[in-house]
Amino acid sequence: MKHRTLIILAMAFVLQWGVIGHALWDHDRTLTTGSVHRFQVQPIDPRDPFRGEYVILDLAAENVQDADTSALFGANDPVYGTLGMDSSGYAIITALSKEAPEGDHVECRIEAVYSSTIRVELPFDRYYLQEGKGGMVESLLDMATRRDDQAEEAYILVRVREGKGVIEDLVIGGRSVEDHLRESAP
């Protein structure tokens, strides 16, 4: 093998391991050391040819109420959302800024700016499931989110660290989705 070829091949491997390894390490650290937040969800069930089945999570926190729309935010702008909690204990974004704020925050992107509301895109909007279970989870989420009782609502547990968020669990009616699926397994 020529010396030059070896160097190019080594560069390819370093790139492959570097990108995939860094992503693994970063998300794993967030999942193990990040602070926990609950985000209320609404579901949809699509499929990806490579990554398989998942449910899209439409998060209530993506609508930032009473936001300062004078801060010249435009669609697709990257911003930081400061995390707070509403009266029911769910995570909400209390403020948006272009600089990273103190305390727990997430990196997000502006989707649309309305008169007093800003719609943002949070960096966690899907929950992957084993093949064939997407439809079941979607109906579980449908039933849960239709009820008036707050305790039965659905939410995701998200670990947040240095602006990054990783989903730890999807909770429906107070129980992990994995428990629901285990219970319904033949």
Place this chain on the structure above:
Amino acid sequence: MSKAQLLKELPELVREGLIGEDQAARIRERYGQSQQDREGRGQLLFGVVGALLVGLGVILVVAHNWDELPRSLRTILALTPMLIGQVLCILALRKQEDRVALREGASLFLAFAVAAALSLLAQIYHLPGSLEGFLYSWALLILVQLYAMRAAFTLMLYMAIIAWYAVLVRVDLFDAGGMPYYALLGWLLGIPALRSLALKNGDGARFRWAATFSALSLGIIAQLFWEDFERWHVLGPLGLALAYYLLPEVCATLLAGRVMRLGMVRWIGRLAGLGILFFFSWQFPWEDSSTSLPQGTDLIPWGLMIACGAYAYALSFKGRDLRNGSLFPEALVAFVLVLALGALHTGLAQFMTNLVLLVLGVSLALQGIKEGSMGRMNLGAAIVAVTVLMRFFDLDISYALRGVIFIGLGLAILSLNLRMMRRKRSHEA
């Protein structure tokens, strides 16, 4: 006599003493492949198909998402195929660099293993992100290995991924005005790998396929930049079709002495050019489109594609035998004048487009008869037949007359083929 027949007859000719062993070997070298080449091709086919099946299998297994397995085990499973692929690549280069099948197979397997690792990473951590983002990340992660492995099939996969990405960007971000600029960049990043293949083995089957995929990929990407598409816009695709058609001549001029076979690139250009001419042989494209010139961002792809066509035409003009060569490039150039005429009189422009097609078809058929090429003769006859048949739909002709024309065309094509076959037989006899 076909190449295969000639090669088959060689032992008989040697036995009869008509040619010597030396001459037979030289004929084999000129027209055929050696036994070793044939075996190599078989190994290559099995190597590539094997890697493709295993790689796709890994993707499907991964897409199942085994959520009952612990996270650590899934992480190991995500990375193991990639590690195996990398080890195979090292082995392919270190031990048997000349074994193309092993190199192609290992590289293709690694490419799919990288996709599997990215997919599992997304599943384990529930990462967001569109399919186009996934495809582009995958393409970039396999780009560098292309250069080290000189792997034509991975390059084809790369070109296909880039084209897929470009289509998704245009479809998904259409309302937001998204343009696949990064696809163009990705395509350009793959071209040095194609050039490297051309320099190493420009007349090989691997290069031919890689060139065909690259041409198709660019042909698709280039059409995704239009914000609007009016009559004059067609000069862009027409320029690219002309450039593809003339690429063999351009390469022969630029790389004097180097043998290069460009696979189906010329056919892509031919089909695209004919498609445009057939399209404008109808009445509606002339009446339903405006004559406004491209504006704004449309000007960039439009100008680039026209420049490619003009450059190829100018460069190949001297080297081409206009009397005996195909008039296809001239037909496309003549259509540019017809387009200009369309600004004054659309009916006349439509008539002239049909005339260009008929002249092209007849000239190709005559040339085919003269050279004894059935393929060229039938292509010419097919162009004439399709042009005439299409007119049945926009002209008010009685069914009886249509029937007579059908019969006439069919008989003409059959008799041309029969005459050509008789002539060939008499030559062989």
